[in-house]
Every structure is written in structure tokens, then in C-alpha cells.
Amino acid sequence: MPDRASSMAGHAVIVADDHPLFRSALRGAVEQALPDAQVTEADSAQAVQAAVRMVPDADLCTLDLRMPGAYGFSTLAFLRGNHPSLPVVIVSAVTDPSVIRRAETLGAVGYIPKSAPPQVIAQSIQRVLAGDTAFPDTGANPTLSPAETADQALAERIASLTPQQFRVLTLLADGLLNKQIAYEMNVTEATIKAHVTAILRKLKVSNRTAAVIAARKLDVDDTEAGLDGAQPQMTAR
Numbered sequence: 410m411p412d413r414a415s416s417m418a419g420h421a422v423i424v425a426d427d428h429p430l431f432r433s434a435l436r437g438a439v440e441q442a443l444p445d446a447q448v449t450e451a452d453s454a455q456a457v458q459a460a461v462r463m464v465p466d467a468d469l470c471t472l473d474l475r476m477p478g479a480y481g482f483s484t485l486a487f488l489r490g491n492h493p494s495l496p497v498v499i500v501s502a503v504t505d506p507s508v509i510r511r512a513e514t515l516g517a518v519g520y521i522p523k524s525a526p527p528q529v530i531a532q533s534i535q536r537v538l539a540g541d542t543a544f545p546d547t548g549a550n551p552t553l554s555p556a557e558t559a560d561q562a563l564a565e566r567i568a569s570l571t572p573q574q575f576r577v578l579t580l581l582a583d584g585l586l587n588k589q590i591a592y593e594m595n596v597t598e599a600t601i602k603a604h605v606t607a608i609l610r611k612l613k614v615s616n617r618t619a620a621v622i623a624a625r626k627l628d629v630d631d632t633e634a635g636l637d638g639a640q641p642q643m644t645a646r
Contacts, residue, residue: 419445420538423460423470425484426500427452427477431523435471435500435530442531443538454478454487454579458572461492468538471521474501474508474629478579481628482515482560483567487575489516490568496537500530508629509545514557515564515627519543563626569611577604581617582624 420443426432429452436448449467451460455478461467470488474481488497498519499512509520519537521530522545533543570578573594580590587605591598605617612623 419443419447420469421447421449421464421467422534423449423451423457423464423467425451425457425460425470425476426473427475428473434527438527438530439471439534441527442534452476454484455576457484457488458575461488461495467495469534470495470497471500471534472497472517474499474503478576480579480582480624482511482564483575483579483624483627485512485515485517486564486567486627487570487572489564490570491572498533498537498543503629504545506545511557511560513542513544514560520545560627563612563623566612567624567627570608574604574608574611577601578608578620578624581605581608582621 422439422443424432424435424439426435432450432452436450439446439448447464449460449464451457453476457470457472457476461470472485472488476484478484485497485499488495496518497516498521499517500521500523501508502523504522504524512520519533519542521533521543525533536543567575567578576594577590580593585593587598587601591601594601605620608620609615609617612620614620614623
């Protein structure tokens with residue numbers, strides 16, 4: 410569940426990461442950038458959904474790519490569809506240029522490597538809140554590739570899901586059966602079947618296996634993680 414800070418005037422920021430130590434460090438960087446910030450923490454995709462309901466007028470969400478209940482960019486796609494006015498900055502250990510490019514293509518306004526010093530994270534946050542973007546310079550071609558265009562189309566379909574449908578999809582992708590999902594969400598199996606039918610229609614697929622494959626297409630493959638590669642240089646663009 411999200412953990413809301415005591416009420417303070419100023420900016421409202423959602424910090425989403427499942428590792429408590431890094432979440433605490435990121436919160437510190439946010440508070441360094443915005444001393445008057447009200448920070449709401451989330452440790453899973455479900456907690457992110459609860460956080461945006463709790464703080465509907467949040468100014469920024471920092472989002473990890475690897476959290477329980479999330480498949481890579483799936484939570485970003487959900488937020489862009491259901492909360493389009495909320496700027497989202499990816500903060501991730503993944504530094505592969507293709508992943509950074511995907512984040513920008515799918516609607517993030519910034520991408521910050523977790524290895525970045527706190528002052529760099531703070532500066533990036535300030536830049537985004539000033540209306541700029543904050544991406545490492547990857548030298549990528551600005552023209553979308555066919556794969557990136559397909560990514561965008563899939564993200565738009567996932568963005569059309571309701572919060573309940575999105576939760577069902579992530580649980581399907583985790584391998585749960587309808588009965589197990591119903592128990593997890595405390596609803597009837599008939600309700601889950603109705604959600605699955607709606608999910609298939611919105612994703613334009615014919616069966617639940619195809620829906621799972623679609624969800625996992627927005628995941629970040631370990632082979633493109635680039636965790637040991639050179640760190641890209643942060644620039645404003």
C-alpha cells in the first residue's frame with residue numbers, strides 16, 4: 410500500500426520502487442530538489458494505482474520498471490492512458506539505449522539511471538517539473554522503427570484497460586487461473602470472466618494466451634538490461 414507523507418504545501422510526488430533502501434534514497438533526492446514536497450511511496454504496480462487515486466493532482470511520478478505486478482512498461486502504459494496529465498519519469502538500473510528509447514516512445518518525460526548521483530536525480534526532477542524532459546543522450550534516430558510503432562499501438566491498447574482489467578491482465582501474465590484471480594481480487598469468478606472478455610476485446614486478441622503474450626511484450630528483457638554497460642550521459646532534450 411502507498412505510504413503518504415504528512416501534509417505539506419508544495420509539489421506532490423509519487424515515488425514507486427519495490428526496494429525500500431532505494432525508495433528512501435530516491436525520496437531524499439526528491440526532497441533535495443523540492444524541499445516542500447509531499448511524497449507518496451508505492452512498492453508495486455497495485456500500490457501505484459492506489460497512490461494516484463490518493464493523490465489525483467500529483468505533479469510527478471517516478472517509476473521503476475521492475476516491480477511486483479508490473480511487466481516492464483505496462484504500468485507506464487496504464488498511467489499514460491488513465492492519468493495522461495501525470496508526468497512519469499522512469500528511474501531504473503536498466504541503461505540500455507533501446508530501453509531508454511522505448512520509455513520515451515511510450516510517453517515517459519524522463520529516464521534516470523539508478524546509478525546517477527542524488528544531485529543529478531534532483532536536477533532531472535527539477536527540469537521535468539519546469540516543463541522540460543530529462544533523457545540520457547542515446548544518439549538514437551528520431552524516426553520510429555516498425556517495432557517502436559508496434560510498441561506504441563500495444564501500449565495504447567493496454568492504456569484503454571480499466572484499473573480492474575489491468576490488474577486481471579497482470580495476474581493472468583503471472584500464470585493465475587480465473588478462480589485464483591477471483592480469490593486474489595475478492596470478486597466472483599464470473600466477474601473475472603467478464604473482465605477477461607473485455608481484455609481480449611480491447612487488446613484485439615482471441616484468447617488469454619495471446620493476451621499474456623501481449624502484456625509481456627512490454628517487459629524489459631534481461632538481455633537488453635545493460636546493467637554492466639557504460640552509463641549514458643544525462644542531458645536535457
